[in-house]
Amino acid sequence: METKNTWKTYDDEQLKAVDAFADEYRSFLDEGKTERECVDLIVNMAEQQGYQELEKVMKEGASLKKGDKVYAVCMNKSVAMFRIGERPLAEGMNILGAHIDSPRLDIKQNPLYEDGGFAYLDTHYYGGVKKYQWVAIPLALHGVIVKKDGTTVEINIGENEDDPVFFISDLLIHLATEQLEKKASKVIEGEALDLIIGNRPFVFGKEQDGEEKEENAAEGKDDKKDAADAVKKGILNILKENYDVEEEDFLSAELEVVPAGKAREAGFDRSMILAYGQDDRVCAFTSLKAMLEVEDTDRTACCLLVDKEEIGSVGATGMQSRFFENVVAEVMNLTGEYSELNVRRCLSSSCMLSSDVSSAFDPAFAASFDKKNVAYLGGGMVLNKFTGARGKSGSNDANAEYLAYLRRIFAEGEVNFQTAELGRVDLGGGGTIAYILALYGMNVIDSGVAVLSMHAPWEATSKADVFEAKRGYEAFLRGVGF
Numbered sequence: 001m002e003t004k005n006t007w008k009t010y011d012d013e014q015l016k017a018v019d020a021f022a023d024e025y026r027s028f029l030d031e032g033k034t035e036r037e038c039v040d041l042i043v044n045m046a047e048q049q050g051y052q053e054l055e056k057v058m059k060e061g062a063s064l065k066k067g068d069k070v071y072a073v074c075m076n077k078s079v080a081m082f083r084i085g086e087r088p089l090a091e092g093m094n095i096l097g098a099h100i101d102s103p104r105l106d107i108k109q110n111p112l113y114e115d116g117g118f119a120y121l122d123t124h125y126y127g128g129v130k131k132y133q134w135v136a137i138p139l140a141l142h143g144v145i146v147k148k149d150g151t152t153v154e155i156n157i158g159e160n161e162d163d164p165v166f167f168i169s170d171l172l173i174h175l176a177t178e179q180l181e182k183k184a185s186k187v188i189e190g191e192a193l194d195l196i197i198g199n200r201p202f203v204f205g206k207e208q209d210g211e212e213k214e215e216n217a218a219e220g221k222d223d224k225k226d227a228a229d230a231v232k233k234g235i236l237n238i239l240k241e242n243y244d245v246e247e248e249d250f251l252s253a254e255l256e257v258v259p260a261g262k263a264r265e266a267g268f269d270r271s272m273i274l275a276y277g278q279d280d281r282v283c284a285f286t287s288l289k290a291m292l293e294v295e296d297t298d299r300t301a302c303c304l305l306v307d308k309e310e311i312g313s314v315g316a317t318g319m320q321s322r323f324f325e326n327v328v329a330e331v332m333n334l335t336g337e338y339s340e341l342n343v344r345r346c347l348s349s350s351c352m353l354s355s356d357v358s359s360a361f362d363p364a365f366a367a368s369f370d371k372k373n374v375a376y377l378g379g380g381m382v383l384n385k386f387t388g389a390r391g392k393s394g395s396n397d398a399n400a401e402y403l404a405y406l407r408r409i410f411a412e413g414e415v416n417f418q419t420a421e422l423g424r425v426d427l428g429g430g431g432t433i434a435y436i437l438a439l440y441g442m443n444v445i446d447s448g449v450a451v452l453s454m455h456a457p458w459e460a461t462s463k464a465d466v467f468e469a470k471r472g473y474e475a476f477l478r479g480v481g482f
Contacts, residue, residue, distance in 0.1 A: 003376050003379040003380075003418045004379070004380070004416065004418075005376075005378050005379065006378055006379060006380045006416040006462075006464040006465070006468055007271070007378055007464050009416060010464070017467070018463050018464060018467045019270075019463065021289075021463075021466065021467050021470065022265075022273060022463040022466060022467070024289075025263075025273065025282070025285050025286075025466055026262070026263035026264075026265075026273060026275065028041060028281070028285045029263040029273075029275045029276070029277060029278070029281060029285075030159070030262045030263055032100070032277075032281065033140070033142050033159075033256075033258045033276065033277060034142045034143060034256050034258070035076075035077040035078075035100050035101050035307045035317075036076050036077060036143070036144065036254075037142065038100040038281065038284065038305070039073060039076050039077060039078070039079050039100070039305075040076075042071075042079050042081075042288055042305060043071065043073065043079065045288065045292060046069075046071050046079075046081060046292065049069070049292045050069055051069040051070060051071045051081060052068075052069065052070050052071075053070070053071060053072070053073075054070045054071060054072040054082075054327065054330060054331065054334075055072065057070055057334060058330065058334065062334070063334050063335065063336065064084050064331065064334040064335045065084060065335070066084050066085065066086055066296070067083070067084060067296055068083075068084045069081070069082070069083045069084075070082050070331065072327045072330075074316065074317050074321075074323045075316060075317050077100075077101075077307040077317040078100075078304075078305065078306040078307050078317045078318075078323060079304075079305050080302065080303070080304050080305075080323070080324055080327045081288075081291055081302065081303040081304075082300060082301070082302050082331050083291070083294070083297065083300065083301040083302075084300050084331075084335065085296070085297045085298055085299045085300040085301065086296070086297070086298050086299075087298055087299055087300075088335075088337055089300055089328075089331070089332050089335055089337050089342070089346045090332075090337055090342040090345045090346050090349070091299070091345075091346075091349055091481070092299060092345075092346060092347075092348075092349030092350040092351065092442070092481055093299055093300040093301065093302045093346065093350045093351075094297070094299050094300070094301055094302065094350070094351050094352075094476060094477050094479060094481065095302040095303075095304060095350055095351065095352040095353070095437070095442075096287035096290065096291060096301075096302070096303045096304065096352075096353055096355050096473050096476070096477065097287075097303075097304040097305075097306070097319070097352055097353070097354050097355060097433055097437060098280050098283040098284040098287050098304075098305055098306075098354075098355035098356065098448075099280045099284070099305070099306050099307065099308075099309035099310070099313075099319075099356070099433060100280070100281060100284045100305050100306070100307060101126075101127070101307045101308055101309060101310050101311075102127070102258075102276070102277035102279060102280070102281065102310065103125075103126060103127035103128060103129045103279075103310055103455050104125075104126050104127070104129075104256045104257060104258050105123040105124070105125050105126065105134065105139075105193055105195070105256070105257035105258075106123060106124050106125070106126050106254075106255070106256055106257070107121050107122070107123055107141075107143075107195075107250070107253065107255035107256070107257065108121075108122045108123065108124055109250060109251050109253075110122070110250065110251070111123070111250055112232060112235065112236070112247055112250065113232065114228075114229050114230075114231050114232040117199060117201075117231060118196050118198070118199055118231065119196070119197050119198035119199070119231045119232050119234070119235045120194040120195060120196060120197065121166075121194065121195040121197055121255075121257075122194050123193050123194060123195055123257060124190070125190055125193060126256075126310065126311065127310030127311055127455070128310065128455055129455060130184065130455070130456070131185075131187075131188040131189065131190060131192075131193060132184060132187045132188040133456050133457055134168055134188070134193060134457060135167075135168045135169065135170040135188055135193075136167065136168070136169070136170045137167065137259060137457060138158065138165040138166075138167060138259070138260040138261065139158065139165060139166045139167055139168070139195065139257050139258065139259060139260055140156070140157060140158025140159050140163075140165060140166070140257070140258055140259070140260035140261075141155055141156075141157045141158055141166060141195075141255055141256075141257060142155060142156050142157075142255070142256050142258060143155050143253065143254045143255035143256050144253065144254055144255075145243070145245050145249050145250070145252070145253040145255070146249075146252045146253065147245065147249050147252070148249075148252070153243050153244070153245055153249075155243070155255060158260040159260060159261075159262075163260075165260045166195050166196060166197050166257070166260075167195070167196055168192075168193055168194065168195060168196065169196060170188070195257055197235060198231055198234060198235045198238075199231060200231065200234055201227070201230030201231050201233075201234055202230045202231070202233040202234035202237055203230070258276055258277070259276040259457040259458060261276075262275075263275030263276075266460060270463075271378070271462060271463055271464070272377070272460050272461065272462055272463065273460065273461050273462075273463060273466070274458050274459070274460050275458065275459065276457055276458060276459070277459075278357070278449075278451055278459040278460075278461050279356075279357045279451055279454050279455060279459060280309065280355070280356050280357055280448070282357060282448070282449045282451070282461055282466055282469070283355035283356055283357060283448040283449060283469065284305050284355070286355070286449070286466060286469040286470040286473055287303050287305070287353075287355045287473050288303060288305065289470050289473075290303075290470050290473035290474040290476075290477055291303035291473075291477065293474065294474050294477045294478060297477055297478055298478075298479075298480050298481070299479075299480065299481050301477045302350075304324055306318060306319050306323075306324075306433065309356075309432065309433055313433055313436060319433040319436045319437070320436055325343070325347070328343060328346060328347065329343050332346065344440075347440035347441070347442060348440050348441035348442055349442070349481070350440070350442040350443075351402070351442060351443045351444075351476075351479070351481055351482050352434075352437050352442055352443065352444040352445075353444075353445060353446075353447045353472075353473065353476055354396070354432050354433055354434035354437065354444055354445065354446045354447065355447060355448050355469075355473065356432040356433070356434075356446055356447075356448045357382075357448045357449055357450070357451040357454060358375045358382040358384055358420050358422060358446070358448055358449070358450050358451070359374070359375065359420075359422050359423055359450070359451065359454055360374075360375055360376065360377050360450035360451055360452040360454075360460075360461075361374045361375065361376050361377075361450075362452060362453075367424075368423055368424055368427055369423055369424060370421060370423075370424055370425070373419070373420060373421045374420050374421065374423075375418055375420035375450035376418065376450065377450055377452060377460070377461070377462040377465065378462045378464050378465065379416075379418040379450065379465070380415070380416030380417045380418050380464070380465060380468045381410075381415060381416065381417040381418070381447060381448070381449070381465065381468045381469045381471075381472040382417065382418055382419070382420050382447060382448055382449060382450050382465075383403070383406065383417055383418070383419045383420070383445060383446070383447050384419070384420055384421065384422065384445070384446035384447070384448075385397065385398050385403060385419065385445065385446075386398070386421075386446075387422050387429060387430055387431055387432055387434070387446055388429050388430075388431060389428060389429030389430070389431075390425065390426055390428075390429060393429070394429075394431050394435065395429075395431070395435065396432075396434035396435040396438045396444055396445075396446070398443065398444065398445035398446075399443070401482070402443040402445060402482055403445065405479075405482040406445065406476070409475050409476065409478075409479045410472060410475060412475070413471065413472070413474070413475030413478075415468060415471050415472040415475055416464075416468045417447075417468070417472060420450070432446050434446050443482055447469075447472065448469060449461055449462075449465045449466055449469050450462070450465055
């Protein structure tokens with residue numbers, strides 16, 4: 001079977017809708033480069049559409065009925081949204097689940113040092129990255145610094161045109177003979193991914209007034225000795241003046257290094273989007289929009305956007321935590337259906353689209369793919385019956401009956417979709433959150449958008465595929481269940 005090109009199916013009105021949706025998506029990517037930023041955006045968008053915070057509803061002693069909309073947040077990094085449907089929750093939900101974390105560099109807890117006239121922040125990479133891709137490009141710093149008194153300082157530096165940016169240096173080609181003989185995994189190693197954040201020394205004595213000089217002399221401070229860390233001291237001085245933080249405050253900070261710059265249209269025809277973090281925020285955004293725009297549904301609709309997928313879905317904000325299960329129990333309690341047995345019935349009777357990206361065919365690396373079973377940019381929404389590695393290790397393998405049900409509802413909704421595997425059989429593979437939800441006994445399949453250059457600092461998607469994913473998710477939420 002040949003994959004149909006979705007662009008060929010659109011009329012002029014649909015083409016305008018594709019571009020408008022892509023513009024909105026690019027804005028989401030620009031404003032949500034971290035999990036915390038994504039959650040803030042998601043909550044704001046949800047509340048504008050009438051969603052209420054679940055905790056507030058619980059405190060007010062209110063109940064939930066058909067059409068009510070609630071959300072719950074976990075540690076500012078994961079969010080679950082529910083729109084109560086016609087049928088009892090014990091009969092199951094239609095769930096869209098995606099992750100909002102992306103590969104990046106994290107700042108360590110004791111990161112600031114000076115060497116060779118440069119001030120650095122020490123980093124630890126997060127998720128699967130090709131480390132050599134992160135050198136010699138402009139980088140931005142996002143996150144929070146929480147001081148001992150509980151004050152939270154939000155950091156977002158490098159995105160505005162008048163902001164400074166940061167970078168990681170690479171060895172000049174003239175001296176790189178030995179470097180170029182290394183394997184790609186060793187060309188740049190993890191401990192070499194330190195962020196250059198300054199080069200100008202703090203000039204001791206010159207910036208000090210008479211009183212300060214006397215105080216330093218009284219305390220036994222030696223200007224010549226302190227000058228050894230003059231660049232570091234200059235950075236600390238900037239941090240104190242601009243953000244009122246001390247070096248010790250790095251201990252309770254969560255700072256992420258991401259590519260600087262806005263999402264861009266790509267190609268003369270503007271058919272693609274080039275941006276950081278599209279794995280998996282392309283599926284998070286399309287799931288969110290489907291959830292916000294879908295009208296009354298037969299079954300309760302749920303949108304689950306979580307953290308930590310890139311490192312195994314671990315931790316309190318990852319899919320392996322009890323957050324989702326606990327929230328479902330609370331929602332069922334407010335609908336008057338709660339019992340341990342009903343929670344289990346709800347989860348096992350639910351249907352889920354594990355909304356995650358798939359690898360797009362790249363002609364430059366054609367040997368890495370099975371051309372008959374690969375996603376193509378412009379081919380529409382992607383269904384991956386299984387992921388995993390080699391012999392399907394670590395995979396959720398959706399059953400044929402569930403696939404037939406999805407084919408039917410996508411046909412009824414005139415959704416363009418394609419099926420794919422993640423690369424050649426013995427080459428590698430990957431995983432998603434699908435297998436974790438499948439542990440409840442629900443029907444789950446991976447679905448999403450094809451991505452070119454996945455996990456690179458800049459990834460590419462097709463506007464048409466992004467649009468079709470949203471349409472597919474809407475059709476799924478309206479479904480009567482399987």
